[in-house]
Amino acid sequence: MDIFLQLMVSGVAVGGIYALIALGFVLIYKATSILNFATGEFMMLGAYFCYTFLVLLGLPVIPTFLIVMLCAALLGFLVERLILRHMLGQPTISIVMATIGLGSILTGLAEILWSSDFKSFPQIFPRAPIDLGFAIVRSNMFYGFLISITAVIVFSLIFKYAKVGIAMRATANDQMAAYSMGINVRSMFTLAWALGAIAAGLGGVVIGNIGGIQPNLGQIGLKIFPVVILGGLDSIGGAILGGFIIGVVENLAGGYLGPYFGGGVKDLAPFVLLVMILMVKPYGLFGKREIERL
Amino acid sequence: MHIGNFKETYDADEAVFRTPTVRWWMGALFVALAIFPFAADDYLLYMANLTGIAIVGALGLNILTGFAGQISLGHAAFVGVGAYTSAILTTRLGMPFLLCLPLSGLMAAALGVIVGAPSMRMKGLYLCIATLAAQMIFMFVFIHWESLTGGIRGINVPPPTIFGLKADTEFKYYFVTLPVVILAVAATRNIFRTRVGRAFIAIRDRDISAELMGINLFRYKLYAFAISSFMAGVAGCLWVNFIKIVTPEHFPLHESIRYLAMIIVGGLGSVLGTIFGAIFMTLVPEILKNILSIFQAMNPTAMSYLFPLQSVVFGAMIVGFLVLEPHGLAEIWRRMKDFFRLWPFEY
Amino acid sequence: MGILEVDTLSLSFGGLQVLSDVSLDVSEGRIFAIIGPNGAGKTSILNCIGGFYRPDAGRIAFDGRDLSRVSTDRRAALGLARTFQNIALFHGMTVLDNIKLGAHAHLKTGLLASVLYWGAAHHEEMQLRREVEEEIIDFLEIEDIRNLPVRALPYGLQKRVELGRALAMRPRVLLMDEPVAGMNAEETEDMARFILDIKEERDVTIILIEHDMNVIMDISDHVAVINFGRKIAEGTPEAVADHPEVIRAYLGEKKG
Incomplete structure (x- = not known):
C-alpha cells in the first residue's frame, strides 16, 4: 500500500472532522464576531454527553445523538445568555479572555463530573476496516468522516437557504440593517451559539468514538485556529476547505517529518503553515478585508 | 476631588506623586517593602519573589495588550526565551547575572520584534492567532532543540552572584527581585509620560486617526512588541535564577493565559492594576491550593473532585471580573480611594 | 501656485466611481470651502489629501511637493492637519x-x-x-x-x-470635515470665530467641508461645489450661491 496515499486518506478523514468543528467556530464568529476559544471544550463536552447517555444510561445510538445535540444547544444558549450577552461593547481581548476562562471552567467541571480517567466508547459501527482499493481506513474513522460531512452539508444548507440562516447571514453582514429589517438580532446571537455548540459537540462525539475521551480533549480545539484562519474567519466554505488542508498537512508532516523531528511535528505543522499563509495573505485565503471609513 | 490642591508649575502638575499625601503613602510603602523580608518566613519570601517576577512579566504584557491594543497569546514564550538565554549564557559562557539580565531582555525583544513584524498587515483577531502560532513554535523549539535547551530535562542553573554575594536563599533573592520590579514600574510609568506612550494608546483607540496624526504605526507597534518582550525576557531571567532550573513545561500556552488573566483582573491599560493583578493571580491560586490540601488531609479520596476545582476557580475569576468589573481591581481601588478621600463627609 | 493643489483626482471602490477628475487650487492663507450634497465625495477628497485613501489617478501637491510618495504619517509632519466629521478623539x-x-x-x-x-x-x-x-x-x-x-x-x-x-500638529493647511455639524447657534458662532482667528493669527490655510450655508457665506473666501464626484462649480461664495448648476444639485430639476 502506498504510504503517501494512506497518509492522504487519513488526512482527508480527519480533515472532515476538523471541518465540522471549525464550522461550529465560524457559525458563531460570523453572526457575533466573537472568537470562541472554548470551541474545543464544547467538543469535549459533546463527547461526554454522548458517553453519559450511551454508556452510563444505556440509550440506543440514534436517541443519544439527538439528546447530545439538544444538550449542546442548551450549553451554547446558556453561555450566550449568562456570559457573552453581558459583554457587548467590550474590547476584543476581553471577549477572547472570557471564552478562554469559560474553557477552563468547563474543563474543570468535566473533570469533577466524569473524573480525569480515560474513557472509551463502545463499538457502534462494524469493526472491519474499510478497503477503498488504494488505501485502508479504520472503520471508526470512515463512519466518523461520513457523519461529519453529512453534518457539514446540513449546516451549510441551513445557513444558505433556510429563513433563519438568511436572517443570521444578514445579522452577520450588518447588525443595524438587520435590526431595522425586523430581525431579532439578539435571538440570532443565541441561535448562532446554539448551532455552533451543536456542530462542535457532534465533532466531539466523532472524535471520542475514534480515540476515546479525557477532560483535556478540548486541547484539540487549538487546531481549529489554523483551520479557520486558513480559510478566512468569516468563510464557511473556507473553513471546510481549511479543515481538509490541515488534516492532510498534519498527516503528511507526521508521516514524513516525524521520524526526524519527533512526535511534536504533527501538531506543529498546522501552525507553521498558518504563519506562512498569514505572511502572504493577512486575511486568510478567503477572508474579506473590510473597507474602512473615517 | 482634592481640595486645596494648587500647582504653581507645569512640572509639579506632571509629577508622578502629585500631592504630599501620595508622597507620604509611597514612602510608607517603600519602608514596608524594606522591612518585609526581615519579618517574613521563607514561604512568604518565596511567594513575594514569584509575585515580583509576575509583576515584571505582566507589565510587559499590559504595555502591549492593555495600552497598545495588540493581543498576544504568546507572552510566556518570551518569558521562556529570557529564561533560556540567561541559563545558556550562565552555564556555557559563565556570564555574570547582571549582564545576563539585560541580555535576556534584548534577546526576547529581538524575537518579539520578529513576531510583531506581521502586525502591520494583520489586525485584531488575526494577530491574536499569529501570536498563538508563535507560542506553539517556541514551545516546539524549547523541547526539540536539545543541544541548546537540554530538551525536556532542561538546564540547571547555579544561584547568581552579584557583587561577590551569592543570592542563594529566598531572603537574599528578594533584594534582587525588588529593585528590578521598581525599575520596571518606573520605566513603564515614564513611557506613558511621553509621546511614545501616548502613541501606544492612540493606536489602541483609533489606529487610523493615529496615523493621520503623524504616528508611524509600524514603528510604534514594533516598539510595543520590543518593550513588552524585553520585560518578559527580564522576568524569565529572574525566574530561572530563582528556581534554578528551566524546562519547557514552565512556559506553556496556559502560562500565557495566566499573564493575560493578570492584566484582565488587574485592569487593562493600568500600571497599578498590573501590580494588583499579578499579586492576585499569584496568591489566590496558591491560597486555594493550601485550602484544598487541608481538605485532602481530612479526606484523601475527595482530592480527585477538589483538584479540578482549581481550573474552575481560575476560569471563574476571569469570567467573573470581565462580566462584573471589566476595568478590574484598579477600578475597585479607585472607587475605594474616592470613598475614603471624603469620608466621613460623603454628602 | 497655491499651497495645496489637487490635479485631476480620481478614486473608485470596486465599481463605484467616487471621484472623477477633481481639481482644486487652494491659495495660501485662505478659507477654501467644499460643499455638495451628502455622498458627493467631499470627505473622500480630504481622505486622499491626508493619505488615508490612495487615488487611482491624479496628483496632489503640497507647497509644490508631490505627495503621492509621502506616507500618511509623514504628511502630518509636513503640516497637514485634520479634524473629522465623526469626532475621532482618543477616548x-x-x-x-x-x-x-x-x-x-x-x-x-x-x-x-x-x-x-x-x-x-x-x-x-x-x-x-x-x-x-x-x-x-x-x-x-x-x-x-x-x-x-x-x-x-x-x-x-x-x-x-x-x-x-x-x-x-502645527498645521500649515488644516482640513476640517463639517466643524459645526450638530452644533447649536452659540456653539456654531464660537467655532466660526475660532476658524477665522486661526486663519488670521496663525497663517493657517483652511479647507472646510460644511453644510451650514450661513457659515460658508460668512467665513469662506472661495467655494468649490462637488456633486456625484465631480466639481460642478467654483468661485466666491456669492457667485457660487447663484450658480444654476448648484441650485439644480441642491434643489433638483424644475419640472414642467
Missing part, C-alpha cells in the same frame, strides 16, 4: 493628552529616552505642556476641562478639543 486619554498627541510628529523623544524620562524627554514634555497651555488651551477656552477624559465631554466640546489637537 482612553484626557483632553490634555489628546492635544499633546497632536504634536507627536514635532517631538523627538525615542523609545530609550522615554523609558529613562529624566533629562531630554522631561525637558521636551515641559516645553510641550507650556506650548499647549499657552497657545491652544487658552485660545480655545478649555482650561477647566483639561484633565477630564474626553469621552465624558459633550459633543460641542469634543469638537473643540479635536480642533485643539489639530492645532498642536
Whole structure:
C-alpha cells in the first residue's frame, strides 16, 4: 500500500472532522464576531454527553445523538445568555479572555463530573476496516468522516437557504440593517451559539468514538485556529476547505517529518503553515478585508 | 476631588506623586517593602519573589495588550526565551547575572520584534492567532532543540552572584527581585509620560486617526512588541535564577493565559492594576491550593473532585471580573480611594 | 501656485466611481470651502489629501511637493492637519493628552529616552505642556476641562478639543470635515470665530467641508461645489450661491 496515499486518506478523514468543528467556530464568529476559544471544550463536552447517555444510561445510538445535540444547544444558549450577552461593547481581548476562562471552567467541571480517567466508547459501527482499493481506513474513522460531512452539508444548507440562516447571514453582514429589517438580532446571537455548540459537540462525539475521551480533549480545539484562519474567519466554505488542508498537512508532516523531528511535528505543522499563509495573505485565503471609513 | 490642591508649575502638575499625601503613602510603602523580608518566613519570601517576577512579566504584557491594543497569546514564550538565554549564557559562557539580565531582555525583544513584524498587515483577531502560532513554535523549539535547551530535562542553573554575594536563599533573592520590579514600574510609568506612550494608546483607540496624526504605526507597534518582550525576557531571567532550573513545561500556552488573566483582573491599560493583578493571580491560586490540601488531609479520596476545582476557580475569576468589573481591581481601588478621600463627609 | 493643489483626482471602490477628475487650487492663507450634497465625495477628497485613501489617478501637491510618495504619517509632519466629521478623539486619554498627541510628529523623544524620562524627554514634555497651555488651551477656552477624559465631554466640546489637537500638529493647511455639524447657534458662532482667528493669527490655510450655508457665506473666501464626484462649480461664495448648476444639485430639476 502506498504510504503517501494512506497518509492522504487519513488526512482527508480527519480533515472532515476538523471541518465540522471549525464550522461550529465560524457559525458563531460570523453572526457575533466573537472568537470562541472554548470551541474545543464544547467538543469535549459533546463527547461526554454522548458517553453519559450511551454508556452510563444505556440509550440506543440514534436517541443519544439527538439528546447530545439538544444538550449542546442548551450549553451554547446558556453561555450566550449568562456570559457573552453581558459583554457587548467590550474590547476584543476581553471577549477572547472570557471564552478562554469559560474553557477552563468547563474543563474543570468535566473533570469533577466524569473524573480525569480515560474513557472509551463502545463499538457502534462494524469493526472491519474499510478497503477503498488504494488505501485502508479504520472503520471508526470512515463512519466518523461520513457523519461529519453529512453534518457539514446540513449546516451549510441551513445557513444558505433556510429563513433563519438568511436572517443570521444578514445579522452577520450588518447588525443595524438587520435590526431595522425586523430581525431579532439578539435571538440570532443565541441561535448562532446554539448551532455552533451543536456542530462542535457532534465533532466531539466523532472524535471520542475514534480515540476515546479525557477532560483535556478540548486541547484539540487549538487546531481549529489554523483551520479557520486558513480559510478566512468569516468563510464557511473556507473553513471546510481549511479543515481538509490541515488534516492532510498534519498527516503528511507526521508521516514524513516525524521520524526526524519527533512526535511534536504533527501538531506543529498546522501552525507553521498558518504563519506562512498569514505572511502572504493577512486575511486568510478567503477572508474579506473590510473597507474602512473615517 | 482634592481640595486645596494648587500647582504653581507645569512640572509639579506632571509629577508622578502629585500631592504630599501620595508622597507620604509611597514612602510608607517603600519602608514596608524594606522591612518585609526581615519579618517574613521563607514561604512568604518565596511567594513575594514569584509575585515580583509576575509583576515584571505582566507589565510587559499590559504595555502591549492593555495600552497598545495588540493581543498576544504568546507572552510566556518570551518569558521562556529570557529564561533560556540567561541559563545558556550562565552555564556555557559563565556570564555574570547582571549582564545576563539585560541580555535576556534584548534577546526576547529581538524575537518579539520578529513576531510583531506581521502586525502591520494583520489586525485584531488575526494577530491574536499569529501570536498563538508563535507560542506553539517556541514551545516546539524549547523541547526539540536539545543541544541548546537540554530538551525536556532542561538546564540547571547555579544561584547568581552579584557583587561577590551569592543570592542563594529566598531572603537574599528578594533584594534582587525588588529593585528590578521598581525599575520596571518606573520605566513603564515614564513611557506613558511621553509621546511614545501616548502613541501606544492612540493606536489602541483609533489606529487610523493615529496615523493621520503623524504616528508611524509600524514603528510604534514594533516598539510595543520590543518593550513588552524585553520585560518578559527580564522576568524569565529572574525566574530561572530563582528556581534554578528551566524546562519547557514552565512556559506553556496556559502560562500565557495566566499573564493575560493578570492584566484582565488587574485592569487593562493600568500600571497599578498590573501590580494588583499579578499579586492576585499569584496568591489566590496558591491560597486555594493550601485550602484544598487541608481538605485532602481530612479526606484523601475527595482530592480527585477538589483538584479540578482549581481550573474552575481560575476560569471563574476571569469570567467573573470581565462580566462584573471589566476595568478590574484598579477600578475597585479607585472607587475605594474616592470613598475614603471624603469620608466621613460623603454628602 | 497655491499651497495645496489637487490635479485631476480620481478614486473608485470596486465599481463605484467616487471621484472623477477633481481639481482644486487652494491659495495660501485662505478659507477654501467644499460643499455638495451628502455622498458627493467631499470627505473622500480630504481622505486622499491626508493619505488615508490612495487615488487611482491624479496628483496632489503640497507647497509644490508631490505627495503621492509621502506616507500618511509623514504628511502630518509636513503640516497637514485634520479634524473629522465623526469626532475621532482618543477616548482612553484626557483632553490634555489628546492635544499633546497632536504634536507627536514635532517631538523627538525615542523609545530609550522615554523609558529613562529624566533629562531630554522631561525637558521636551515641559516645553510641550507650556506650548499647549499657552497657545491652544487658552485660545480655545478649555482650561477647566483639561484633565477630564474626553469621552465624558459633550459633543460641542469634543469638537473643540479635536480642533485643539489639530492645532498642536502645527498645521500649515488644516482640513476640517463639517466643524459645526450638530452644533447649536452659540456653539456654531464660537467655532466660526475660532476658524477665522486661526486663519488670521496663525497663517493657517483652511479647507472646510460644511453644510451650514450661513457659515460658508460668512467665513469662506472661495467655494468649490462637488456633486456625484465631480466639481460642478467654483468661485466666491456669492457667485457660487447663484450658480444654476448648484441650485439644480441642491434643489433638483424644475419640472414642467
